[in-house]
Amino acid sequence: MLVKTFAAAVQGITATMITIEVSCTKGIQFFLVGMPDVAVRESHERIISALQVNGFKFPRNRIVVNMAPADIRKEGSAYDLPLAIGILAAAGEIGIENERLERFVLMGELSLDGGLQPIKGALPIAIKAREEGFKGLILPKQNVCEAAVVNNLEVYGAETIKEVIHFFCGKEKLTPTVIDTRKEFYNLQQQFEFDFSEVRGQENVKRALEVAAAGGHNVIMIGPPGSGKSMLAKRLPSILPPFSLQEALETTKIHSVAGKVEKNTSLLTQRPFRAPHHTISDVAMVGGGSFPQPGEISLAHNGVLFLDELPEFNRSVLEVLRQPLEDRYIAVSRARFSVNYPASFMLVASMNPCPCGFYNHPDRPCLCVAGMVQKYMNRISGPLLDRIDIQIEIVPVPFEKISEQRPSEPSSHVRERVIKVREIQSKRFASDKNTYCNAQMNSRQLHKYAVPDEAGLKLLKNAMQRLSLSARAYDRILKVSRTIADLDESPAIQSTHLAEAIHYRNLDRETWGL
Numbered sequence: 001m002l003v004k005t006f007a008a009a010v011q012g013i014t015a016t017m018i019t020i021e022v023s024c025t026k027g028i029q030f031f032l033v034g035m036p037d038v039a040v041r042e043s044h045e046r047i048i049s050a051l052q053v054n055g056f057k058f059p060r061n062r063i064v065v066n067m068a069p070a071d072i073r074k075e076g077s078a079y080d081l082p083l084a085i086g087i088l089a090a091a092g093e094i095g096i097e098n099e100r101l102e103r104f105v106l107m108g109e110l111s112l113d114g115g116l117q118p119i120k121g122a123l124p125i126a127i128k129a130r131e132e133g134f135k136g137l138i139l140p141k142q143n144v145c146e147a148a149v150v151n152n153l154e155v156y157g158a159e160t161i162k163e164v165i166h167f168f169c170g171k172e173k174l175t176p177t178v179i180d181t182r183k184e185f186y187n188l189q190q191q192f193e194f195d196f197s198e199v200r201g202q203e204n205v206k207r208a209l210e211v212a213a214a215g216g217h218n219v220i221m222i223g224p225p226g227s228g229k230s231m232l233a234k235r236l237p238s239i240l241p242p243f244s245l246q247e248a249l250e251t252t253k254i255h256s257v258a259g260k261v262e263k264n265t266s267l268l269t270q271r272p273f274r275a276p277h278h279t280i281s282d283v284a285m286v287g288g289g290s291f292p293q294p295g296e297i298s299l300a301h302n303g304v305l306f307l308d309e310l311p312e313f314n315r316s317v318l319e320v321l322r323q324p325l326e327d328r329y330i331a332v333s334r335a336r337f338s339v340n341y342p343a344s345f346m347l348v349a350s351m352n353p354c355p356c357g358f359y360n361h362p363d364r365p366c367l368c369v370a371g372m373v374q375k376y377m378n379r380i381s382g383p384l385l386d387r388i389d390i391q392i393e394i395v396p397v398p399f400e401k402i403s404e405q406r407p408s409e410p411s412s413h414v415r416e417r418v419i420k421v422r423e424i425q426s427k428r429f430a431s432d433k434n435t436y437c438n439a440q441m442n443s444r445q446l447h448k449y450a451v452p453d454e455a456g457l458k459l460l461k462n463a464m465q466r467l468s469l470s471a472r473a474y475d476r477i478l479k480v481s482r483t484i485a486d487l488d489e490s491p492a493i494q495s496t497h498l499a500e501a502i503h504y505r506n507l508d509r510e511t512w513g514l
Helices: 043-053 080-091 122-131 141-147 161-169 181-187 203-215 229-234 245-257 282-286 315-319 322-327 372-377 382-386 411-428 443-449 454-467 471-487 495-503
Strands: 002-011 014-025 029-033 062-068 104-106 136-140 154-158 219-222 304-307 329-333 338-342 346-351 390-393
Touching: 002 080, 002 122, 014 080, 014 122, 029 043, 043 080, 062 080, 080 104, 080 161, 122 136, 122 141, 122 245, 136 141, 141 154, 154 161, 203 219, 203 229, 203 346, 203 390, 203 411, 203 471, 219 229, 229 304, 229 346, 245 338, 282 315, 322 329, 382 471, 411 471, 443 471, 454 471, 454 495, 471 495
Parallel strands: 002 104, 029 062, 104 136, 136 154, 219 346, 219 390, 304 346
Antiparallel strands: 002 014, 014 062, 329 338
């Protein structure tokens, strides 16, 4: 007897349907073909144990299982459930009509007692199942909320293989999970762990972060230990504009593929904040590996990638950031696969001004010998610094500010201004689907929307000559000045806006005497 069940393979952040064909004839052999990896081949032993514990027999027949299309490599243990159901149905051990099986996509890893373990990529699998016209999706209960955000698809969560078998045999009903996506999405967006009201002083830095959030600009903060760099970076998500539903779906897909979506969570409602340690490898940063997974830059998609102690990162890790910072995606090409991961993120970095941390400190002397400061700064390449729009120096907060009882401006007030500016940009770039904020403007858009007046051009020319800035830095200054003008609700870029934008380049090498 020939039976077909359906599963899915995740490649990048999209899914491909897999047809599992099971043929059961006379004999005692088991064949599994169609480019399965080791984890898929090991499913044979898990299936035998799971069936025995739940009162079913693994058929003693010649069983041939083909996982089509055969040119796509099948990886992981999530095929256990469709393989087990297909084998039982083909052997006639359970009375399931082929037509009923073909209306559902099945995914789930089996434990030895028949329990269903969570899988990765439930959301892209659900999206693909709906696109292919399937009636429903059956998967482990831990993944059901994640997959149920896809409408027009019945999503069933099961705890054991016995529940799934009884469902197909009509002995037991599974209730489809229904989630009011919009209600859940909008109700949870305002909850933040950190707030700007907790920050004393540092008004110039908070202003720079507001500009960065309003225009989607990359930021680097440089200052001595304890000046508040990490504290400020952690509060940046609280002033970023809220997710759109489309952004939330796209970001959740990436986290779903990486297995980072928490149990009983349907959608990510807040922009991600990723802060990898400086010992991270190139592959962990950009993605890939033997079993392709999104890297940190993709997990930070539509959110913030925070690199603390930037010079301590491996030089090669920092250099791989250059291409995704410009293109907003990362292409990972290997001998066996090639995948694209989205990587549109805000880069926020921090660093000390020198190895000891007290270069240019107002009170404490720098202990670094001659040449150490230059060597330390040279760990960050000029091309990478050029791609960072806002470079701001942080000084220690005086005691009077630290002990001040009056609370600072809360994040909610700053966020309102940021949202207002993003709405201006949304209208400005309404005709261009690839541009969402000022930081993403191309050369054509710069010439159209970021043209300074004569006084501004003269100011900019002097700054370019004095700081020895590159052409890329010139574009960055114009983008930042456009955002500052939007914060002032000014249709034109004035010289004051340019002056503030130029001030945010004060960490370029020439300003440090390097």
